[in-house]
Amino acid sequence: MSDHDNTAAGAAPVSFRTWISPEDHGRANFYALISRLFADAPDAPLLRAIAGSPPLATDDDGMPLALAWSRLIAACTVVDVDAAAAEYETLFVGVGKAPLNLHASHHLTGFMMEQPLADVRTALATLGFARVGAQTMVEDHLSALCEVMRLLIVGGSGVEPAPLAVQRRFFEAHIAPWFDRCCAAIAESSLANFYRVVAQFTCNYLQIERDAFAIGE
Numbered sequence: 001m002s003d004h005d006n007t008a009a010g011a012a013p014v015s016f017r018t019w020i021s022p023e024d025h026g027r028a029n030f031y032a033l034i035s036r037l038f039a040d041a042p043d044a045p046l047l048r049a050i051a052g053s054p055p056l057a058t059d060d061d062g063m064p065l066a067l068a069w070s071r072l073i074a075a076c077t078v079v080d081v082d083a084a085a086a087e088y089e090t091l092f093v094g095v096g097k098a099p100l101n102l103h104a105s106h107h108l109t110g111f112m113m114e115q116p117l118a119d120v121r122t123a124l125a126t127l128g129f130a131r132v133g134a135q136t137m138v139e140d141h142l143s144a145l146c147e148v149m150r151l152l153i154v155g156g157s158g159v160e161p162a163p164l165a166v167q168r169r170f171f172e173a174h175i176a177p178w179f180d181r182c183c184a185a186i187a188e189s190s191l192a193n194f195y196r197v198v199a200q201f202t203c204n205y206l207q208i209e210r211d212a213f214a215i216g217e
Helices: 003-010 022-039 044-051 064-078 081-093 104-109 115-127 142-154 164-174 179-188 194-216
Strands: none
Touching: 022 044, 022 142, 022 194, 044 064, 044 081, 064 194, 081 194, 104 115, 115 142, 115 164, 142 164, 164 194, 179 194
16 A cells, blocks of 8 residues: 555545535525524624614615615614613513513413423424523524524534424424514513514514515425
8 A cells, every 4th residue: 555545545534514505504594694683682792783784785776675774773783772671671580570572482382381382492402402501591582593594504513414404394393483573572561662673674684584484495
């Protein structure tokens, strides 16, 4: 055997990262942003980052998502970080029972910790996702589900991107059935100000995802 053959035989296997299209990076970034905004109130750096973002480049500036994104940029430009934190606390935490709920079980059954949560947990186990021990967020929270979608699109530490069919199944089973009513409840709340804009953007984006998955079937 030649020296070249010995080197090749003893070499570590080469692994390549899955190529992710710019469009999918954009999708994942929006899921990450939605997840962050519903996980907790935005801090000052996040508000500045959104406020400094460019408008969406589209052929039609009147598209609902482009308009919703521009409104979110404008809202982040003027909102005070303390006001945003107080609003998040009022809407989604509250004293005792929060006025608005961000969990699939609540919107689909009227109660927490019901079958939709069990279904999400089964799906996550099938996908190989394990719950982080220190995590207190319940798996059917809108933020958690959007983070799963981000990981399915672009992967992460030890997680490979999933095929589009897997992304579609997860979205259609665990987000599509209830995001409209959740976002509508926020947008229609008299207590919402900044989060009314966040909810409208979220709804517009998830509607596009739903429609794109339906076209791709």
